[in-house]
Amino acid sequence: MNAVSESWACAALVGLDGPALGRLMPMHLYLCPEGRVRHAGPTVERLAGGNLCGRPFAEVVTLRRPRAAADMAGLLALAGLPLKLTLAAEPVLSLKGLVVALPDGEGALLNLSMGISLLDAVGKFDLTLHDFAPTDLAAELLYLTEAKSAVTGELRRLAQRLNGARVSAEEKAATDILTGLGNRRRLEATLKQFLGQGRPFALMHMDLDYFKQINDTHGHAVGDVVLCEVAERLTDECRVQDVVTRVGGDEFVILAVDIVDPLRLEKIAQRLISRLENPIQVEGIDCRISASIGLSVFTRHSAPDPARLMREADMALYESKGAGRARVTVYIPPEPPAGGDPG
Amino acid sequence: MHGLINRAIQCFLGDTYGAECWSHVARVAGVEPGGFEAMLTYEDALTDAVLDAAVDRVGLPREMLLEDLGTYLVSNKEFEALRRLLRFGGENFLEFLFTLDDLPERGHLAVPDLELPDLELSEDAEDGFVIHCRGGWPGVEFVVQGMLRAMADDYGALALLDVIDRKPGRATLTVSLLDAAFHAGRSFSLAAGGR
Numbered sequence: 001m002n003a004v005s006e007s008w009a010c011a012a013l014v015g016l017d018g019p020a021l022g023r024l025m026p027m028h029l030y031l032c033p034e035g036r037v038r039h040a041g042p043t044v045e046r047l048a049g050g051n052l053c054g055r056p057f058a059e060v061v062t063l064r065r066p067r068a069a070a071d072m073a074g075l076l077a078l079a080g081l082p083l084k085l086t087l088a089a090e091p092v093l094s095l096k097g098l099v100v101a102l103p104d105g106e107g108a109l110l111n112l113s114m115g116i117s118l119l120d121a122v123g124k125f126d127l128t129l130h131d132f133a134p135t136d137l138a139a140e141l142l143y144l145t146e147a148k149s150a151v152t153g154e155l156r157r158l159a160q161r162l163n164g165a166r167v168s169a170e171e172k173a174a175t176d177i178l179t180g181l182g183n184r185r186r187l188e189a190t191l192k193q194f195l196g197q198g199r200p201f202a203l204m205h206m207d208l209d210y211f212k213q214i215n216d217t218h219g220h221a222v223g224d225v226v227l228c229e230v231a232e233r234l235t236d237e238c239r240v241q242d243v244v245t246r247v248g249g250d251e252f253v254i255l256a257v258d259i260v261d262p263l264r265l266e267k268i269a270q271r272l273i274s275r276l277e278n279p280i281q282v283e284g285i286d287c288r289i290s291a292s293i294g295l296s297v298f299t300r301h302s303a304p305d306p307a308r309l310m311r312e313a314d315m316a317l318y319e320s321k322g323a324g325r326a327r328v329t330v331y332i333p334p335e336p337p338a339g340g341d342p343g
Numbered sequence: 344m345h346g347l348i349n350r351a352i353q354c355f356l357g358d359t360y361g362a363e364c365w366s367h368v369a370r371v372a373g374v375e376p377g378g379f380e381a382m383l384t385y386e387d388a389l390t391d392a393v394l395d396a397a398v399d400r401v402g403l404p405r406e407m408l409l410e411d412l413g414t415y416l417v418s419n420k421e422f423e424a425l426r427r428l429l430r431f432g433g434e435n436f437l438e439f440l441f442t443l444d445d446l447p448e449r450g451h452l453a454v455p456d457l458e459l460p461d462l463e464l465s466e467d468a469e470d471g472f473v474i475h476c477r478g479g480w481p482g483v484e485f486v487v488q489g490m491l492r493a494m495a496d497d498y499g500a501l502a503l504l505d506v507i508d509r510k511p512g513r514a515t516l517t518v519s520l521l522d523a524a525f526h527a528g529r530s531f532s533l534a535a536g537g538r
Binding site: 155 | 347377380381382383424427428431433434438449452453454532533534535
């Protein structure tokens, strides 16, 4: 700092008239030594609801932070500090402020700003750009707020569309195109879900009998119709909470929720088989099939291991196939003490 | 090209010439069936293909189509957000013109990867202005022309606009402000959702 500016630092520098002060600081309060408003900026008068001249500052503004001040001594003790205050006329609108003492005990200049409450104030008082000093960043803050909400809105809509696409892609990926049943992916996901929930259920592995002959004799088109009819009958026989999936050419897996009693399961399986044994009419051809079924059971006491459940149902199915066609076998776990290693 | 611009072209064609026009253009240009996403970026060539197909279909010169696009962006209700963002530039059309230099920065504040042309305003000898438009994509000066014409109308100003010089990557527009307060203009409140 050179000598000239140092001497200026102590002297009063500018004398401004009211309108000029108002343009520079539209939210100022120029206070006389007694603490009355000598001049107020146009915007603060708009917010405070009229002419403020002559009124004690404590009737116009309420100091909140760092502490309240009711007289000039209290106010000037806060000179230079960041202030938080409200207008008595607008107690919910939080303002920022700064007070400085004027030279020679001439009073004080208190300048106010809206800070973040700008958004509320603009709406409430229908402020225009002319209510702010052009040097104020109010317009930029409003601009950014609107730009941000426009962009966020676009992003939210994009996220919703993408999520919709994801859900439908996952649904497609887990669906067997021919029959509309779930596929192996659906089976694995549902198994994991049931095991995670600890929900008891039976896993019914079904393999169609005599289906290969239909395919070989009448062609794949007829075979496909038969598979669709099988899917329909199985869905029809099962409850809504059960999950019917097609996991291979003529292989189906059904997860039957909350049923673990071997006798009851055997009955259900027999009913499914006899339903499938009803001839299926395709273009005048009488297609006769049957099915072999192997079952495994998950209870709260079993280890939640999907591979083991599938393996046990496979073993039971293998036994059914070995015993002839149209059989049902429920896998019975070996007794732990006498049976040795179950693996 | 930014999805916002592609999306704007899509909305413009659909709203102005009908959904059938847009689906034809999209098919010819090879746009994905769902149309453009505003927040994704696409190859510039795709935007070009869309504009070519639109010119073919609509039967207007490219320049006119782009100018109409600019007007649409400011005056259509669907793009009210954009009109509002532009109106933050100033209280009247003249103030608005003076903020054109900041347009790319303002654009980046809103969408950091949005490419807008550099606009430089200078005062002309005869009570008018010259806007130098640099960069952006080919023909963007016509979109700017349409937008400025619509903004003048929005402010209630009477102004004449012309593209007088075009070279690759830059163009010059003239603005003659005949009457800054020709009519009342459209209302604007700083508050979002205001009257």
